[in-house]
Amino acid sequence: MEWNDGQGDSWRDRISQPVHEMRVTKRLRVPMRDGVHLSVDVFAPDNDGAYPALVAYAPYWNEGQYLPVPTSNPHPTAAMGNYAIEAGDSAYLAARGYAHVVANVRGTGESEGEYQLMGPLEAQDGYDLIEWLAEQPWCDGNVGMVGVSYFSWIQYLVAAQQPPHLRAIAPIEGATDFYRDVCYRGGILSLGFLSYWNTELSDRESISRTERDLSPEDFQALTERIRDENLDIRHVYSAYQLLMAPRKNPVLHDAIMHPLDGPWYHERSGYQHFDRIDVPVLSGAALDFWDLHLAGGFRAWDRMSNPANKHMIYPRFHLRPFAENHDVLVRWYDHWMKGNDTGMLDESPVMLWVQGDDTWRNEHEWPLERTEWKRLYLRADNALSWDEPAPDEGSDSFDNIPYVYLESIFGGVPSAVYRTEPLESDLEVSGPIALELMGSLTDTDGHWIVEIRDVSPDGSTRIVTKGWLKASFRALNTELSTPFRPERDYTDPEPVTPGAIDRYAIQVHDTSNTFLAGHRLELIVKSLDHSLEGEWNTIFYHLPSSRDVTHTVHHNAENPSYLLLPVVPRAL
Structure with missing residues (x-):
């Protein structure tokens, strides 16, 4: 992938090269301010040096990083090889002098506590995790974030907490509006995705946030109101049964119980917190992911004004395993965390793939001024x-x-x-x-x-x-x-x-x-x-x-x- 304003591949010689072996440390216990411990795996260069840390933070089992998935991206409909490995290529990053830190959010995997479904406590934990990492002897005090999908969504929320040692983020493929991008596109319930997504989460107790947050009386009253008012739910058994048995699919249940936009979605939506993000952002959008992430990347570019921000608009994207764009990620973080002048900030802020022409183009804005x-x-x-x-x-x-x-x-x-x-x-x-x-x-x-x-x-x-x-x-x-x-x-x-x-x-x-x-x-x-x-x-x-x-x-x-x-x- 090129982002070069006609400079060819010269920047590839200026970024960190693969010179390190990798050391893996599993299941570190990281304390949060309320005493809960997160489970963290660290993939770092195998020596005694201190390196920048790149955090991948989500509710998926860390064991996914060890599955035998081919490095080339399989077709999305392939019978095998299509696993939820969205945290990034640990070996690639460690070889180039980064500690890749894969962490389970609270209440998932082997992390303690209750799962928050991107609630405020999850973002607060991200702050604590970053500051803990900055103090470790194998970290040089510089921390960034990586990963796609949930790993990207959460980056906006964590960055809005303004952890002092966070230098930049790279949410190159993720939603920024939990209502519009994830749960209700155009106000229509995303039944298929929410039915599927719950099966991918590693939360242990499987209780919806709505059931946790409301008293039994208020929960029952809301359930009866939704059942009476939502005609469409009553005609689809897989959705209707959740009003009686919400623990079958807590994520879909939460969405059904919140059919209108409001505070419940706002606290889980990155766009509501853009004004608090004070670090450079490398955002992105895959042109074929209309159904989930595409709008989020463009919303981030539209509504954040840091002149150091960059935006990638790229072709067909395969989430699993996430192995694409790592050269661009290293170029980005080399600049912000290693002081390596990779030339990236001298180039146009928007890298655009034009389908049909099937070519990359560099642009200075979006929408384009000459439209x-x-x-x-x-x-x-x-x-x-x-x-x-x-x-x-x-x-x-x-x-x-x-x-x-x-x-x-x-x-x-x-x-x-x-x-x-x-x-x-x-x-x-x-x-x-x-x-x-x-x-x-x-x-x-x-x-x-x-x-x-x-x-x-x-x-x-x-x-x-x-x-x-x-x-x-x-x-x-x-x-x-x-x-x-x-x-x-x-x-x-x-x-x-x-x-x-x-x-x-x-x-x-x-x-x-x-x-x-x-x-x-x-x-x-x-x-x-x-x-x-x-x-x-x-x-x-x-x-x-x-x-x-x-x-x-x-x-x-x-x-x-x-x-x-x-x-x-x-x-x-």
Whole structure:
């Protein structure tokens, strides 16, 4: 991977080289301020020197670091080799003069205490862990953080505690909003991921935070209210049973019990604490991880202003084992913890992978200053066009299917599909996207799920990006919203008036993709996603709406629907 503004690979000769053997120390007991001990494994250079420490901190068994996983990244759907090793490559880091410290958060693995699910105590423990590490004879007093997914999410929360010996962080693949990124995309419950994720955690007692935090009386009252109000939950047994047996899946239970954004999510969301982060941040986003981490990386870049920050926007990413980008991590931490001038801070702050062109590019901002915002209109006959619609072009409708049969899944769920004509020239779309959809429903709520695809001349398609919106959350936060990035509070759902045409400004996740000449841009609008839809959707599907509702997409001169695209002019 290059990040060099045309300097080639010269920086690779300036970063730490693999000159050390590795020494492993298992199950160190690290005391927290309240007497609880965390379990920590240390992978350090095998000598008597003192080195910078890189902390990987999460609720997954440390034993995962010892599994026999190939160093090359397996395919995400491979039967073997797809383990939850997201802390980083210990041997790679130790060989280059770093102590890789893999720690279980309290209440998980062999750490004492109660699991907090990213609660404030978990961040406080991170502070204590960093300060303890800085005092060890094998640490030179400089500490950073590494790892992806949970290991990245927690970095923002720990950094906001401002531990004095933390020099920088590198959350290159992680969520920053626990409500929007993890639990409720567009206000729709992330049923598939939350059902799966709980099985990966190593918490011992398996009790939801909601059950722990409320009195028995308040817990029962909240359970009854959710059961009475949430029609969709009552139609999906795997979710509904948790209202009677929450310990079957504490993580999903917590999300079900908190359907609206608020303090419970805020204390677990990095973006709520960005203003307290005073160390440099190397953030990132994989362009194919629309369903979990993608928005978090862009949110971090948008809302933190440290001029030393860097941001990577990279192609397809494999979480397990996490072995990618380590050269960039070493370059980053060599600068901040070893005083090694690797040239990284002299370069553009954004490293961008452009799909389609399949090339790296260095940029100075995001969205790009030279962006031309263009409207691509939904038209009659399933067309997409730069031309505005005529007065009489009408609408398209599709039905939600409360109970989906397999033949419906294999044939594709009901949807409205729109395509451009084959492009006469390359079209680069790089930046945030919005779908301004004029829609109506035959019930008081429904789901709008959006996909943009790149269609090759041979008819094969590739998902470029996605978006979601529960119709009752259509109201915008006008202070935070921009035309290309509509934002909402998800605190006060408003039922839809059946038959009324409403504006649905749907945030479609940022991307960078060149639709090559001869290709088509395709837009799919539907109400349901499912586990057989693609490799990521094996777990990243959402709670279906239980309503037998017809969705209508309007696209005439009076009610135009369009994609707002960030078109980047091609270099002459």
